[in-house]
Amino acid sequence: MKKLTAEWVRKAEADFVAAEQLASARPPVHDPLCFHCRTMRILVTLAPLLLSLTEAISASARTVTVGDFGAVGDGVTLNTRAIQAAIDQVAAVGGGTVTIPAGTFLSGTLSLKDHIRLDLEPGAVLLGSKRVEDYPLTICRYPSGSDRYVARALLSGEDLHDVAITGRGTIDGQGSHFANSRVSQQEWQSLAGAYQDPTRFAAEPHYINRPFLIRFVSCTNVLVEGVTLQKPAMWLQHYLNCDFVTIRHVNMFSHGSPNNDLIDIDGSRNVVITGCFGDSDDDGITLKSTSAAPVQNVTISDCIIRTRTNAIKAGTESSGGFQDITITNCVLKPSLVTGGFSGRPEGLAGIALEIVDGGSLDRVAISNIAMEDMAAPLFLRLGNRGRPYLQPQAQAPVGAFRNVKISHITASNAGRNGCSILGIKDHRIENVSISDVFIHFDGGGTQAQAEAEYPEHDEDYPESTRYGDLPAYGFFCRHVDGLTFRDVRLDFNAPEKRPPFIFDDVRNLNLFHVDARVANEAPALMVFRNSVDALVSECHLPETPVFLRLERNSDRIKVIGNDLTRVSQPFALDETVGMSALDVAGNLPADRSLFSLLQPAIARDEDGFVTMRSFTAGARIHYTLDGTEVTPRSTQYAQPFLQVGECEVEARVFKGGLASGTARVHLPQLPVRRPEVHPGHSFFTESVTVDLSCKTPGANILYSVDESAPVERWAVFAKAFEIRTSATLRVQATKAGHRPSEVAASRHELVPRENGVLYKYYLGEWDKLPDLLEMKPARTGRITQFRLGEVGTRAENFALLMIGYVSVPKAGQYTFYCGSN
Known part of the structure; x- marks a missing residue:
């Protein structure tokens, strides 16, 4: 003693x-x-x-x-x-x-x-x-969905009160040693035997041997202050079902292993996080609820957070929900570390609020946030993943997302992805206010992205970048009831063909003093789709091609007290929207009526047929093709007509002595439609038969397998042909009076019938699977089976293309299975 x-x-x-x-x-x-x-x-x-x-x-x-x-x-x-x-x-x-x-x-x-x-x-x-045996398998008494992730920790405590970790020293988890830790199925079953409660999850094979740095469960009066925390094997800090937690003036560095969150507040109450500095590979400050306990009464302030993923986040797990949360006076930036396991170098979302496993998000106030980079400065998502936190347990019902106020946000060099507010059809996000916001985006969006239908996928894992860049470069808002934008300004660097705002199925929308740069190719500054009961006011616009575009039965849109003097076309309506959808008053210039502010729609399809459409019934459309002024004596539109050559189309609507604004469209020479290759990319053992086609009638098709040959030396396609060696096929279609088509390319590769599997190993960071056949692999080789272990991959951010042959000596019905995480 x-x-x-x-x-x-x-x-x-x-x-x-x-x-x-x-x-x-x-x-x-x-x-x-x-x-x-x-x-x-x-x-x-x-x-x-x-x-x-x-x-x-x-x-x-x-x-x-x-x-x-x-x-x-x-x-x-x-x-x-x-x-x-x-x-x-x-x-x-x-x-x-x-x-x-x-x-x-x-x-x-x-x-x-x-x-x-x-x-x-x-x-x-x-x-x-560095020895996993020095971290005994520990199953806490409090059941939660976090059982899937954690079984070990360096510092831990459960059912404690009045406990603190303080000082100016460092706690280092040496987590990189565990980065690739994954137990075999046999070893996992042996470890999982320690879990006696059949309603609880066991830590999964790739988590079970990776210790958290700090974990407190069901503790009261917890203080972490002044210390430096770094290099965990999993999460840096986890506070589960705790009460009165203070994390103050802590320096955090969370890199070296996957799942390196900085702070996870999980179903805890009365939490203060202030004056902290952190750099993380995974999420920064995270609120989550992996049990029925909600996260309540949380203040996050005066922190500087760097990350490759989400800087401040509520979610992903949301079973108990989040209520009474304030986030203020924080700086959010990308990680200073080059390379990692998660996210992107510029970071994913600055602020992410997510309800996807049931629960309610209510009374959240966010203010005074400065951001640099970040693919999506703001990401608000109500989804329906419905993950249970016990087993067997029914899927959680759809949660609620309401009463969020976001103000005084400044973001520079924001990524091309854009911000989003996404609810569920018949389960809308409610009552969101965004004010005093300036965001400068990278830009670079395309017209194809602007026209794309962004997938719903309510049941998926929520991530701001999951389905690529949004159709709007600024804010894409869908399934929302009660949304206000006030004093919001958006801008971009590279040419941007997407609109700043798209509102899809939004009700009770208010827009005050909103300003955003718009490219001539963009459909409008604001696009309304299936949206009703909106007020647009106090907008003082710079030169803008189109102010509002109304689509898909949008209705009851009030436009009051705006300066439209420098707007080329104040309103554009699709075929489902009539003049009665707009209520216009008190706008500048004051001498123009709604009829004079509207224009007919002009479009040309891929076959060259031009169609025109009026915004009101019983009216006539007159047009010219040489750019001259349109009068009632100009050609009257009766039906679609073919126009292949380049021209300047101008058109106006006339009705009862009223004349609309003039619609002007430049039509370039019509291109031939892109040819199709059948099959596209292919692998073959001896030869492959290729056929070509083009949907433009009478087009000639040229092709070549010689990548150095000029178009003039390409062969004229007459019938299907064989390719016997690896080659890149290039195809173009032409027709007199038309522009040549885009060049279509396809890769056809000879793969000898040999034992084993040919693999191609690619490195990169992608939101979705890229076209690997158009990329150069980092490495190729042969292995004996379809297995990752033989390839020697890194832990994250890689892709594999595997090609092999299966010998089937006997006729019959066979079933093949693919295992995946």
């Missing part, structure tokens, strides 16, 4: 005085800085008697150093028992401070106790062991 020295007696007397001062101050119960003390006077007789520490010193103000329990800070000696002994002995007499002095102290799992402050002095490093 540890014996008392004269130095310890002096410390005991000083600690006793401090304890009396603490007791008289009577701190509030919820203050996580204070350890509630019951003091009693201890009489210490300075005599040559050796008294034990537990007999001599009141734990209410007790401070010990781990060195006195045999811990050695040489970075080699395993100190788990010594440090745990210090914690246990201090806890046994009521609590106090366990100090880790300067030095590097190697350790496995440490279990904190009530009234314990673990204090790391400057220069102290608590270094996690």
Whole structure:
């Protein structure tokens, strides 16, 4: 047993005085800085008697150093028992401070106790062991969906109160050693046998041997302050079902392994995160609910967060929901680390709010946020993944997402993806306000992206970049009831053909003083689709080609008090929307009627037929093809007509003495439609037969398998032909009076029938599977089977193309299975 020295007696007397001062101050119960003390006077007789520490010193103000329990800070000696002994002995007499002095102290799992402050002095490093056996498999008593992810931790505690980790030292998990840890199925089944409750999940094979750095479960009054936390094997910090948590002035570096979140607040209440600095490979500050317990009463402020993924996020797991959350005065930037396991170099979402596993998100206020880069500065998502947190458990019902206020946001160099607010049809996001926002995007969006139908996929994992760039470069909003934009300005760098705003199935929409740069090729500044009850006001617009475009039965759109002086075409209506959908008043120029602000629609299809459409019934359309002014004496439109050559089309609508605005469209010479190759890309053993076609009647098709040959030397296609060697086929179609088509290309590769599997290994970071056949692989080779292990891949961000042959010596029906994570 540890014996008392004269130095310890002096410390005991000083600690006793401090304890009396603490007791008289009577701190509030919820203050996580204070350890509630019951003091009693201890009489210490300075005599040559050796008294034990537990007999001599009141734990209410007790401070010990781990060195006195045999811990050695040489970075080699395993100190788990010594440090745990210090914690246990201090806890046994009521609590106090366990100090880790300067030095590097190697350790496995440490279990904190009530009234314990673990204090790391400057220069102290608590270094996690590289041996998984030094982290015992630990199944907490509180069941949650996080059971899937965690079974081990460096610092842990459950059902504790008044516990702290403080100081100016460092806690290092050496997580890179566990980065590729994945147990075999046999080993996993053996480990999973420790889980006795059949309703709970077992940690999955690629998580079970990767320790968290810090994990507290069902604890009250938790403080983490001043320390540096770095290099975990999984999450850096996890606070599950805790109450009164303060994380203050903590430096965090979470890189070296997959799933390196900085902070995960999970079903916890009364949480303050302030003054923290962090750089993470995965999500930064994350609120999640992996049980029925909601995240409530959380303040995040004055933090600087860098990440490759989402900087501040509510989700993905949302079973209990999120209520009463404030986020303010934060700076969000991309990680300083080159390369990683997750996300993108520029980061994914700056702020991500997600309800996808049931639960309710309510009363969230976000303000004063500065962002740099980030693919999507803002991402709000109500989905229906419905993941249960126990088994067997029915899929969670659709949650609720309401009452969110976002203000004073500045973002520069935002990615091409754009921001989104996405609800579910018949389960709309409700009551969102966005104000005082300026975002400058990279730009570079295409017309094809603007016209694309963005998938719903409510049941999928929610990620801002999951389905590629949005149809709007600024905000794409769908299935929302109650949405306000006020004092919002958007801009871009590279040429951008998408509109700034698209509102799809949005009700009760208010837009005040909204301004955004719009390219001439974009459909409009704002596009309304199936949206009703909107008010657009106080917009003072620069030169803008089209202000509002109404589509798909949009109705009851009020446009009041806007300056449209420099707008070429204030309104564009599709065939489902009539003049009655618009209520226009008090706009500049004041002398123009709604009829004069509208224009007919002009379009040419791929076959060259021009169609024109009026915005009101009973009217006539007149047009010219040489750019001259349109009058009632100009050619009257009756039916679609063929126009192959280049021309300037102008058209107006006339009705009862009223004349519309003039629609102007430049039609270039019509191109031949792109030829088709059958099959497209292919692999073959001896030869492949290729056929070509073109949907433009009378077109000639030219082709070549010689990549260096000019078009003039390409062969004229007459009938299907064979390719016997690996080649890239290029095809173009031509026709008199038309522009030549785009060149179609396809890759056809000879793969000899040999034992084993040919693989092509690609490296990159993609939102969706790229066309690998058009890319150059980083490496190729042969392996014996369709297995990852033989290829030697990195952990994340790679793709494999595998080609092989299956010998089927006997006729019959065969079933093949593919295993995937």
